[in-house]
Amino acid sequence: MNGKIYDNIVIGAGMAGLLNAVFSASSGKSVKLITAGAGSLTIGSGLIDLLGYSTVGGILKDPFDGFSTLEAGHPYLKCGRAAIDKAVRAFLDICDKRGFPYLPANGCRFVPTAMGRLKPSFLVPPSMDMESLRGAETVYVAGVDGMKDFSPEIICGAFSSMEYFKCKRFEPLSVSLPELGAAGFGSMEAARFMDSEEGCSAFIDRLKGKINTGCGMIIPPILGSKPGLWVYERVKSELNAEICESAVIPPAVTGYRLRSMLMGFLGDLGVELAENARVISAEVKNGRCISVSTAGPGGVKSHRADNFTVASGGFYGGGLTSAAGRVWESVFGLPVKTPDGWASADFSERQNYSGFGVSVNDRLNACDILGKPVYENVYFAGRIIAGADSPYEHSGNGVALATSYLAASLL
Amino acid sequence: MPPIKKEINPDLCTGCSACTVSCPVAQAAPEFPGPKIAGPVSERFRLSGVAGAERISYCSNCKNCDIACPRGVPVSLMTMAALNGQDNGIRPSLNNLILANGPAMARVAGIFPHFLVKFAMESRLSRLILDGLGIDKRSPLPVFAGEYFPDVFKKRKKFKSDKKVVLFSGCFINFYDPETGTDFVDILEKAGYEVILPEGLVCCGLPMAANGFAGKAAKNAAVNYGILKKYCGEGIPVTALCPSCALMLTREYGEMFPEAVSGEPLAVADACSFIASLMEKGELEAREGNIGGMSFIYHAPCHLRAAGDGLPGYELLKRLAGDAVKNASAGCCGIAGSYGFKKGKYEIGIKVGRALFDEVKKSGASLAVSECGTCRVQITGGTGVRAAHPVSVVKKFTVLSGFTR
Known part of the structure; x- marks a missing residue:
C-alpha cells in the first residue's frame, strides 16, 4: 500500500489523460498519472477536431452550429457550451505558455491530408493551417525523395480538380535529402533530421531556386520533431513562402510534438508518472473508489486518491474490452450498452462500435439506467465515454479536450 | 528446445509505430530497422520459417518499445528471442561472451591484488587488447572493486533481528560498487531489519540473455528462483538495488523461461520503494x-x-x-x-x-x-x-x- 493519497489519479496518457493531468495539476492538485502505453497522441495528428461534419450531412463552417443536431447523450451536450469554451481557452493558454502556440479558435480550419483531401479541424498549429496559402497563386506540393506515404502527385491531382482551389495552380516538387538514405524513411525521420542545423539548411538550400517568391507550399510534417515553431518560422522566412504541413498516416510527427510539450509540462508540474503500468483492479466502497491497483515487480500495489479520472481510451487503448456479444469497461468492469449491429459491412458507413463507451451524467460519472452515479469520485474523459463517433463526425481530440477539462474542474 | 520459450501472438501488434517513434536506437542508428520491424513484423516471418529483418542485433533491449506500446505487445521479448538464435542462426561473438559473463571475469580478477587489477584494467594496452576482442577502448568500462560486496558484507558486524529482508545485490554492486550495497544495508539495519544475502545466488541472467546466451540465463533463473521463492513463501521481503535485476527476476523469468520458474512469480521490491514503505510504516x-x-x-x-x-x-x-x-x-x-x-x-x-x-x-x-x-x-x-x-x-x-x- 502506497501511503500517499493523491487528489487525482489519472488512468491513461492519451490526449484526455495528459490534458486532465495538466489541468488538475495546474490548479494545484496532487496528481499521479498511470499509463499502459504511450497513448495514441504519440503517433496521431495532434489536431483538435471539434465537430467537422454535421450529423445531418456536410462540413460545418462553425463546429458549434452542429451542436443542435447532436444526438441526445453526446458528450458535448453533457459538457455544455460554456465548459467547452473554457476548455478551448485553457488549452490555447497552455500552448502559448509552453512556446508551442496553436491558432486561435475561429470556426472550421482546413488541413490538407496526404490523400489529397481537406480535413475539417478546429484547433490547429500555424504550420498546418491551409488558410495560410490563401494568397498564393502557385502552390508547390513538395515531397522528399524516397519518403514513404507522401506522394506530391496524388495531392496535386486531387486539389487541382477541387472547386475550392479553382484559382490556384498546384505543382509537384521533390527535394532530395540523401542524408536520410535512399528510401524507406518516413516523416518522423525527416523531422528529426530537420531538428539539426545541417538538416534544416539542407532542406532550405535544396529548395531555393526551385520555387517562386511568395508561393505556397504543402509538405509532409517534417518541420522538426520538437514542440515549437522555430523550424517552421525559419523555413518560411528563408524561402519567402507560405508553408503548410499536411496530415499523414501514423506516425504523424505533429501529435508527437504536442505530446512532448504536454509531457514536459507534466514534469514541471510535479505530476508523478507510472509508465508501463496497467490498472488491474479497483477497490470500491460505499459508492466511492478508494484505490486502484497495478502489478509491478514488487507485487500488486495499490494507489489511493480522493478522485480518479479514467481516460483509458476505447478498444484500441484498452479502456474497453469485448467478448462475443458483450462489451465492458476494463478497470471497473462497468457494462457498456451495445446497440444491435456493432459494425456495418460497408467500410464507409457509420460504424456503431466507434460510439460504444461508458454512459455518464453531466458530472462525467458513470451512471446507471436511472442516471444515478455509480462512483461519485470517478470521472470519465475522452474516448471511453459513450455517444461520440469521432471518425464519422470528426470530433477526435475535441471530446478529449472538453471532457478532460470538465472532469478536472469538478475536482 | 529454443532457449527462450515464447508464445506470443505477433498479430496483437496493429503496426501503429508508437514503439519505433519511441526507440532511442532507431533515432541514433538508421541501420536499425526499429522495434516494430525487428519484433512483431519479423516475427510473422520467423514463425513461418522465413528469416526476419537483418541487423536486429542493433536492439539494445532498453525496452522503450514495451513502454510505448498501447496494446501490451512484448516487443523487446520477440527481438530477444530472435537474437538468441532460435530462428535465424545469429551466433554470439567474443564480446558477447565477455560481457555476458561479468561474474566469471570478476572471479579471475579477484585472484590478483587490487592495485594490479586497477592498473591492468585502466592501462592503454589492456584497453587495446579488449578493443581487439570487441569492447570499445573509449567506453567507460568500470573497474572491479578491491573487495567484492559479499565479502564486505560477511565481515560486517552481524545484526540480528526478527524482522528480516533479503537483498539481491546484483553483479554491479557485488563486483564494482560495494559501497552502495553497504549504504543500503546501513539504512535497513537502522530500521531494525536483519539483512540476508542468501548463499548461492547467481547473476540474474539478463546480460546473458541480451548477449545471446539465453540457455545459460535459464539455468541462472532456475537457481535464483529456487532460492528466492523460499523467502517469498515465508513472507520475507526480497529487495534489489538494480532495476534491471528486479525486472528480470520478476516479470522476465516468467516470460522467457516459464519452465525454469514454475509457480508464483517472485516479488522483488525496488530498494527505494522498500525504503519508502518503511517510512510509511513508521x-x-x-x-x-x-x-x-x-x-x-x-x-x-x-x-x-x-x-x-x-x-x-x-x-x-x-x-x-x-x-x-x-x-x-x-x-x-x-x-x-x-x-x-x-x-x-x-x-x-x-x-x-x-x-x-x-x-x-x-x-x-x-x-x-x-x-x-x-x-x-x-x-x-x-x-x-x-x-x-x-x-x-x-x-x-x-x-x-x-x-x-
Whole structure:
C-alpha cells in the first residue's frame, strides 16, 4: 500500500489523460498519472477536431452550429457550451505558455491530408493551417525523395480538380535529402533530421531556386520533431513562402510534438508518472473508489486518491474490452450498452462500435439506467465515454479536450 | 528446445509505430530497422520459417518499445528471442561472451591484488587488447572493486533481528560498487531489519540473455528462483538495488523461461520503494539533512520505467531534498547494460545518451543520481559528473532514525 493519497489519479496518457493531468495539476492538485502505453497522441495528428461534419450531412463552417443536431447523450451536450469554451481557452493558454502556440479558435480550419483531401479541424498549429496559402497563386506540393506515404502527385491531382482551389495552380516538387538514405524513411525521420542545423539548411538550400517568391507550399510534417515553431518560422522566412504541413498516416510527427510539450509540462508540474503500468483492479466502497491497483515487480500495489479520472481510451487503448456479444469497461468492469449491429459491412458507413463507451451524467460519472452515479469520485474523459463517433463526425481530440477539462474542474 | 520459450501472438501488434517513434536506437542508428520491424513484423516471418529483418542485433533491449506500446505487445521479448538464435542462426561473438559473463571475469580478477587489477584494467594496452576482442577502448568500462560486496558484507558486524529482508545485490554492486550495497544495508539495519544475502545466488541472467546466451540465463533463473521463492513463501521481503535485476527476476523469468520458474512469480521490491514503505510504516524516519548546497539531477533508468512502478527513488529524493533534485527526463542514457561498451555500438550509445548528457551538464548539479549502475557509469563517462544510487544520497544527506534500534 502506497501511503500517499493523491487528489487525482489519472488512468491513461492519451490526449484526455495528459490534458486532465495538466489541468488538475495546474490548479494545484496532487496528481499521479498511470499509463499502459504511450497513448495514441504519440503517433496521431495532434489536431483538435471539434465537430467537422454535421450529423445531418456536410462540413460545418462553425463546429458549434452542429451542436443542435447532436444526438441526445453526446458528450458535448453533457459538457455544455460554456465548459467547452473554457476548455478551448485553457488549452490555447497552455500552448502559448509552453512556446508551442496553436491558432486561435475561429470556426472550421482546413488541413490538407496526404490523400489529397481537406480535413475539417478546429484547433490547429500555424504550420498546418491551409488558410495560410490563401494568397498564393502557385502552390508547390513538395515531397522528399524516397519518403514513404507522401506522394506530391496524388495531392496535386486531387486539389487541382477541387472547386475550392479553382484559382490556384498546384505543382509537384521533390527535394532530395540523401542524408536520410535512399528510401524507406518516413516523416518522423525527416523531422528529426530537420531538428539539426545541417538538416534544416539542407532542406532550405535544396529548395531555393526551385520555387517562386511568395508561393505556397504543402509538405509532409517534417518541420522538426520538437514542440515549437522555430523550424517552421525559419523555413518560411528563408524561402519567402507560405508553408503548410499536411496530415499523414501514423506516425504523424505533429501529435508527437504536442505530446512532448504536454509531457514536459507534466514534469514541471510535479505530476508523478507510472509508465508501463496497467490498472488491474479497483477497490470500491460505499459508492466511492478508494484505490486502484497495478502489478509491478514488487507485487500488486495499490494507489489511493480522493478522485480518479479514467481516460483509458476505447478498444484500441484498452479502456474497453469485448467478448462475443458483450462489451465492458476494463478497470471497473462497468457494462457498456451495445446497440444491435456493432459494425456495418460497408467500410464507409457509420460504424456503431466507434460510439460504444461508458454512459455518464453531466458530472462525467458513470451512471446507471436511472442516471444515478455509480462512483461519485470517478470521472470519465475522452474516448471511453459513450455517444461520440469521432471518425464519422470528426470530433477526435475535441471530446478529449472538453471532457478532460470538465472532469478536472469538478475536482 | 529454443532457449527462450515464447508464445506470443505477433498479430496483437496493429503496426501503429508508437514503439519505433519511441526507440532511442532507431533515432541514433538508421541501420536499425526499429522495434516494430525487428519484433512483431519479423516475427510473422520467423514463425513461418522465413528469416526476419537483418541487423536486429542493433536492439539494445532498453525496452522503450514495451513502454510505448498501447496494446501490451512484448516487443523487446520477440527481438530477444530472435537474437538468441532460435530462428535465424545469429551466433554470439567474443564480446558477447565477455560481457555476458561479468561474474566469471570478476572471479579471475579477484585472484590478483587490487592495485594490479586497477592498473591492468585502466592501462592503454589492456584497453587495446579488449578493443581487439570487441569492447570499445573509449567506453567507460568500470573497474572491479578491491573487495567484492559479499565479502564486505560477511565481515560486517552481524545484526540480528526478527524482522528480516533479503537483498539481491546484483553483479554491479557485488563486483564494482560495494559501497552502495553497504549504504543500503546501513539504512535497513537502522530500521531494525536483519539483512540476508542468501548463499548461492547467481547473476540474474539478463546480460546473458541480451548477449545471446539465453540457455545459460535459464539455468541462472532456475537457481535464483529456487532460492528466492523460499523467502517469498515465508513472507520475507526480497529487495534489489538494480532495476534491471528486479525486472528480470520478476516479470522476465516468467516470460522467457516459464519452465525454469514454475509457480508464483517472485516479488522483488525496488530498494527505494522498500525504503519508502518503511517510512510509511513508521519503521524509519528520514528528514532532510545538511546537503551543503548540493543539487542533484535524477535519471530514470529505462528498466525502472518498464517495471511499471513509477519512479520511487525520484519521489523519495523529492521528499527529502525538495527542489534540490530535478528529473532530467531526457530518455535513455545509451549504455543499456552491456550494449554501449561494444565495438560498433559505443558510438550509438553516446549518440543516444547525448540529450541526457546535455541535460546533466546544463543542470549544474553536483551529483547525478540513478538506480542503475551502468547508467551511472555512462553518465559520468559522458559528462564528468559523479553519479550515485539514490540510497547513497539518502544515507549521506538525510538524518535517519529508526524506531526499533
